Amino acid sequence: MNSMESRLQAVKERILAACSQAGRNTNGVELLAASKTFDAETVRQAFAAGQRAFGENYVQEALEKIAALADLRAEIQWHMIGPLQSNKTRAVAEAFDWVHSVDRFKIAQRLAEQRPAHLPPLNICLQVNVSGEASKGGVAPAELPALAQQVAALPANRLRLRGLMSLPAPASDLAAQREPHRLLRELLQQLQAELQRELHRTPSSQALQLDTLSMGMSEDLEAAVLEGATCVRVGSAIFGQRSSVRS
Numbered sequence: 339m340n341s342m343e344s345r346l347q348a349v350k351e352r353i354l355a356a357c358s359q360a361g362r363n364t365n366g367v368e369l370l371a372a373s374k375t376f377d378a379e380t381v382r383q384a385f386a387a388g389q390r391a392f393g394e395n396y397v398q399e400a401l402e403k404i405a406a407l408a409d410l411r412a413e414i415q416w417h418m419i420g421p422l423q424s425n426k427t428r429a430v431a432e433a434f435d436w437v438h439s440v441d442r443f444k445i446a447q448r449l450a451e452q453r454p455a456h457l458p459p460l461n462i463c464l465q466v467n468v469s470g471e472a473s474k475g476g477v478a479p480a481e482l483p484a485l486a487q488q489v490a491a492l493p494a495n496r497l498r499l500r501g502l503m504s505l506p507a508p509a510s511d512l513a514a515q516r517e518p519h520r521l522l523r524e525l526l527q528q529l530q531a532e533l534q535r536e537l538h539r540t541p542s543s544q545a546l547q548l549d550t551l552s553m554g555m556s557e558d559l560e561a562a563v564l565e566g567a568t569c570v571r572v573g574s575a576i577f578g579q580r581s582s583v584r585s
């Protein structure tokens with residue numbers, strides 16, 4: 339095994355161990371490789387080691403990698419996980435499969451308008467600010483239901499609301515790490531129930547499939563899996579420490 343293979347293997351074993359501790363089926367957790375600051379050749383090595391889903395934070399950097407790896411496009415899933423400005427939505431709508439970091443209606447509306455008709459719908463998660471840090475992106479939990487209602491009403495052939503994403507403040511022990519993840523799971527359950535009720539009032543709206551909890555990173559993926567994560571976003575445990583200051 340080369341070092342990329344063994345690091346990926348180690349992360350998968352952590353996920354497996356957490357799934358078995360939680361009594362969960364391991365198929366229920368997708369590993370998203372957070373490849374920001376690592377170049378296209380490194381992503382290609384991870385692909386060769388079997389990894390298929392990649393998360394990127396910076397639009398320009400991502401577009402260059404997506405172009406350099408165009409030969410793998412049919413097999414790779416590209417996920418946008420970083421903050422998204424409205425002047426970058428068109429490029430994202432055209433190039434990505436998922437966006438995890440939507441926290442304003444305007445961004446979702448633009449993505450829906452700009453998603454090319456020949457592509458499958460763009461999958462969307464709403465980013466929730468679970469730790470209440472002013473510096474972090476994400477909608478406040480109290481404002482989530484209204485935003486979700488609006489996003490769920492956008493044309494389902496262009497954009498599909500799939501769930502929630504969070505980026506909590508780091509915490510040192512497992513119990514503290516689990517708290518914000520538990521909150522995100524509860525928010526998803528409440529939302530599911532509310533939107534379901536709403537759907538009964540307006541039968542024309544599209545059936546919702548809120549099946550995604552995007553939470554957990556290199557340091558806290560066990561806590562996230564124990565609280566029901568369906569997608570963990572792992573960077574440094576796969577690729578090593580990032581050298582870039584902006585990461």
Ligand SMILES: *Cc1c(COP(=O)(O)O)cnc(C)c1O
Nearest residue numbers: 372395419555556571572573574
């Ligand atoms: C960088 C990043 C990750 C991965 O972080 P690691 O600690 O390197 O695993 C996950 N999610 C987001 C949004 C990120 O920006």
